[in-house]
Structure formats: structure tokens, C-alpha cells
Amino acid sequence: MSRHVAVIGAGAVGAAAALELMRDGHQVTMIEPGEPGGEQAASYGNGCWLSTMSVIPPAGPGTWRKVPRYLADPLGPLSIRWRALPRATPWLLRYLLAGWTEARVARAAQALRPLLLDAPALHRKLAEEAGVGHLIEQRGLMYVYPDRATFEAEAMAFRIRASVGIGWLELDEDEMRQREPALDRRYRFGVLIEEAGHCRDPGAYVAAMAALARRDGAVMERRRATGFRIEGGRLRGVETDGGTLACDAAVVSAGVHSKALAAAAGDRVPLQSERGYHAVLSDPEAGPTLPLMPSDGKMAITMTEGGLRCAGQVEIAGLEAAPDWRRAEVLRDHLLRCFPGLPRTLPAGRVKVWMGHRPSLPDGLPCLGRAHATPDVVYAFGHGHIGLVAAARTARVAAQLVAGRPPEIPVAPFDPARFRRGATRRAPAQAGLAASTTERSMP
Numbered sequence: 001m002s003r004h005v006a007v008i009g010a011g012a013v014g015a016a017a018a019l020e021l022m023r024d025g026h027q028v029t030m031i032e033p034g035e036p037g038g039e040q041a042a043s044y045g046n047g048c049w050l051s052t053m054s055v056i057p058p059a060g061p062g063t064w065r066k067v068p069r070y071l072a073d074p075l076g077p078l079s080i081r082w083r084a085l086p087r088a089t090p091w092l093l094r095y096l097l098a099g100w101t102e103a104r105v106a107r108a109a110q111a112l113r114p115l116l117l118d119a120p121a122l123h124r125k126l127a128e129e130a131g132v133g134h135l136i137e138q139r140g141l142m143y144v145y146p147d148r149a150t151f152e153a154e155a156m157a158f159r160i161r162a163s164v165g166i167g168w169l170e171l172d173e174d175e176m177r178q179r180e181p182a183l184d185r186r187y188r189f190g191v192l193i194e195e196a197g198h199c200r201d202p203g204a205y206v207a208a209m210a211a212l213a214r215r216d217g218a219v220m221e222r223r224r225a226t227g228f229r230i231e232g233g234r235l236r237g238v239e240t241d242g243g244t245l246a247c248d249a250a251v252v253s254a255g256v257h258s259k260a261l262a263a264a265a266g267d268r269v270p271l272q273s274e275r276g277y278h279a280v281l282s283d284p285e286a287g288p289t290l291p292l293m294p295s296d297g298k299m300a301i302t303m304t305e306g307g308l309r310c311a312g313q314v315e316i317a318g319l320e321a322a323p324d325w326r327r328a329e330v331l332r333d334h335l336l337r338c339f340p341g342l343p344r345t346l347p348a349g350r351v352k353v354w355m356g357h358r359p360s361l362p363d364g365l366p367c368l369g370r371a372h373a374t375p376d377v378v379y380a381f382g383h384g385h386i387g388l389v390a391a392a393r394t395a396r397v398a399a400q401l402v403a404g405r406p407p408e409i410p411v412a413p414f415d416p417a418r419f420r421r422g423a424t425r426r427a428p429a430q431a432g433l434a435a436s437t438t439e440r441s442m443p
Contacts, residue, residue, distance in 0.1 A: 002026055005402055006238045006247040008225045008261060009254035010036040011043040012388050013380050015209035016126055016395035017251050018218050024403055028218040031225045031240060037207030042255050044203035045278050045354040047300030047311035049141055049291060050123060050389045052116045053166050053193045055109035056157045057364025059099035075330050077298045081317040088316050091272045094362035106160050108364050111413035113164040115390050120197030122392035130208035138197035142292040144187040150295050151189055168193050182286040182339050198291045201305040202388055221245060227264035228377060235376035249376045251398050256357040258381035266373035267416050271382055273319055273357040278311035279332040280352045286341025297334040310335040328353035360384035368397060368414035378402055379416055
């Protein structure tokens with residue numbers, strides 16, 4: 001049955017969902033106040049990785065011991081601003097509990113593996129349809145370490161990865177040096193995940209998918225969704241800042257702004273912004289042949305169409321706080337230490353920095369399922385650190401849920417029902433939404 005589906009948000013998930021829904025014969029309207037793939041979007045600024053091995057939730061056993069350090073160090077890999085702490089505390093407690101034991105981490109990995117499996121191939125298909133197939137590469141992703149002992153300190157994560165079918169190639173110093181001759185010699189051990197891939201320009205990729213959807217008949221409404229018109233348990237329209245858009249189904253893929261929309265559809269979802277940063281060095285004199293992550297930096301380093309990008313950091317500070325650009329400078333400085341062939345001083349304008357909002361749920365799993373108030377609203381948000389890699393499969397599942405077909409992967413672990421204790425049954429009339437990302441030149 002053909003339906004009129006409003007796709008709220010035109011990021012990686014929303015743009016891909018629009019294509020999948022149109023493939024099913026639905027009429028699609030994308031509701032997006034910004035430019036798809038533009039600098040305001042989280043899809044624009046991510047680490048570029050199609051990391052099929054990212055099945056480990058951010059918090060693990062013992063993470064709670066590090067919380068005092070996170071509070072004390074504003075420039076560490078994870079920081080919590082004091083002003084944000086009171087509102088973030090319930091989310092942080094659930095975040096810590098989700099990874100309290102290895103068994104809990106393993107359950108999350110088992111749930112996430114089907115969502116991420118074959119992601120590079122799924123993205124390549126979408127990119128080729130959109131005319132940008134060259135942006136998706138599957139040559140592997142690499143973790144690098146000072147020595148094997150440092151790698152073995154992460155044994156739990158790799159043990160769990162192996163348990164869900166993820167393999168890797170271990171590289172000694174000579175093998176790693178042959179593959180990455182520009183890398184600093186303090187790194188002497190590597191792990192290559194050959195099944196993984198990356199995107200050379202996530203913003204351009206998302207923009208191309210949205211453009212293809214429009215060429216194929218989708219309508220783009222430059223509005224901000226604020227709620228839903230639901231009558232008798234059925235969706236009649238999406239409320240926007242430009243009036244009501246009539247439709248009979250909706251997919252919510254609005255990033256951090258999905259929390260307010262979920263509340264409008266009867267679900268109290270503990271969605272939090274994990275603010276991330278990146279720095280991009282234009283015309284780099286040196287860099288990796290493959291995307292890699294150094295163990296002492298915990299940042300994704302990737303050669304992109306726009307230059308050498310280093311992305312990472314987690315900052316709990318809310319939506320409205322100003323960026324702390326020192327965090328991007330930390331990434332830049334670590335990048336320079338990783339590759340001795342890069343100049344120690346860089347002229348103004350060669351480094352662009354960016355900050356955006358990862359939409360994260362405390363258990364490390366996305367929200368993928370039907371709303372409480374009506375089965376006509378499907379959630380597809382909250383992917384945290386796996387938004388890009390999970391987008392292609394999420395879009396397929398969202399389209400299957402809209403059509404009433406059985407989803408191609410188990411979705412029970414992602415169902416919004418896991419948060420419904422205390423969920424609101426009556427939707428508020430409207431919910432305000434805010435801008436999500438910022439970019440500037442580094443001085």
C-alpha cells in the first residue's frame with residue numbers, strides 16, 4: 001500500500017530512508033530546515049568510518065572509576081561540563097550501568113552486529129545510485145598501538161568482537177611500517193579490520209542521496225518539525241513551524257532533535273548530545289594510506305576529499321553551550337604528533353575545525369521501532385557513534401516497518417518500548433528544536 005511518508009531529518013539516515021521508501025512506491029516528503037549534508041548537520045562532520053566493528057558500547061566495566069577524571073579534565077577524550085552535570089546525571093548513570101559487566105557489553109554487541117554487517121557494500125550501492133560511488137571505499141580500518149601489550153589491554157573488546165564474527169589481521173612493526181610509512185615510529189603494532197570501510201566526504205554523500213530523492217520525486221520542505229497531529233491513534237500530519245504537513249506515516253530521523261519529537265509521539269526517550277569535534281588539515285604533506293585510530297589519541301584519522309580529518313572527543317555540555325575549540329586543537333596537535341612529516345606550525349586557514357552533536361542513547365543502541373501513540377510513526381535515531389555506518393541498514397529497516405513487512409534484522413533490542421516506563425501518553429502540542437553544529441577556521 002502506497003503511503004505519504006514524511007521523513008523528518010535529511011541526514012545520513014533520513015536521506016537513505018527517503019530513497020528506500022521511494023523504492024517501495026511511497027510518496028515522500030523530507031522535512032529539513034537546513035541543507036542536507038551541510039555544515040549544520042552531524043552527518044557532515046563525523047569521523048568518516050564505516051566501522052562494522054563498532055559493536056562495543058562506549059561505556060564498559062570500570063568506566064565509573066574514570067568519572068572524577070572526566071569532571072576534572074576539560075580537554076580529555078571525554079569531558080563533562082559542570083553546568084551540564086545535573087541534567088545529564090540520569091543519562092550518565094544509565095550509560096555506566098549499560099556497560100557495567102562484560103555480559104551486558106556482549107549483549108549490545110550481539111544486537112548491533114546485524115545492524116552494521118555489510119555496511120560498506122550497502123553504502124556503495126546507495127552512493128553509486130546517487131552518482132558518488134567513488135566516495136565509498138572498503139580497504140579496511142586500522143587501530144595502531146605502541147606495542148602488543150597495549151593492544152592486549154583491550155582484550156575484552158576484541159574478545160567480544162570475535163564472538164560476533166568480526167575478524168582482524170594483526171600487524172607487527174615491519175608489516176605496519178610497510179603499510180603506513182608516514183606514521184610516527186612510536187607505534188609498533190597494528191590491527192587491521194579488513195571488512196570495514198570509509199566515506200571520503202560524508203557531507204557530499206548525504207547531499208547526493210537527498211538530491212537523488214528529489215530528482216526521483218521526493219519533496220523537500222525547508223521547515224522545522226515540532227510535533228504530530230494524531231487522531232484516533234492514526235497519524236494525520238506533522239506539525240511544523242510552517243503549519244501542518246498532511247501525511248499518513250512518518251520516519252523520525254532528526255538527530256538530537258528527535259527527543260522532542262519522540263515526546264510528541266508519546267515516548268520519553270533519554271537522548272543526549274555527545275558533542276564531537278573534528279579538525280581538517282588541507283593539502284597535508286603526510287598522512288595515512290588507510291584510515292586509522294591511535295590508541296593514545298582515540299580519534300579517527302582519515303584522508304578525505306577536503307583534507308586530512310581527525311575526529312573524536314566526547315563532551316557532555318548540552319545543546320546550547322558554546323563550543324570549546326581547545327578540544328579541536330587537542331585533535332590537531334595529536335594529529336601532528338602522529339605524522340612527523342606534517343609541519344609543526346600551520347598558517348591560519350589551513351585547519352578547519354567543527355563541532356556537532358551525536359544523538360546518543362545511554363545503552364549504546366539506537367531507537368528503531370514504532371512510536372507509542374501510533375504505529376504510523378517510526379523512529380530511526382539515536383545511533384551515537386555509529387550513525388554513518390548504521391544509516392544504510394537503518395533506512396532499509398525503517399522502510400520495512402512503514403510498510404508493515406518483517407524487518408530484515410532483529411529489532412527488539414532497539415525498540416523504544418525499552419524506555420517506556422513513565423512515558424507520556426498525551427503528546428505535547430509543540431516542542432522547540434535548536435541548531436546542531438558549528439564550524440570555523442582555526443586561528
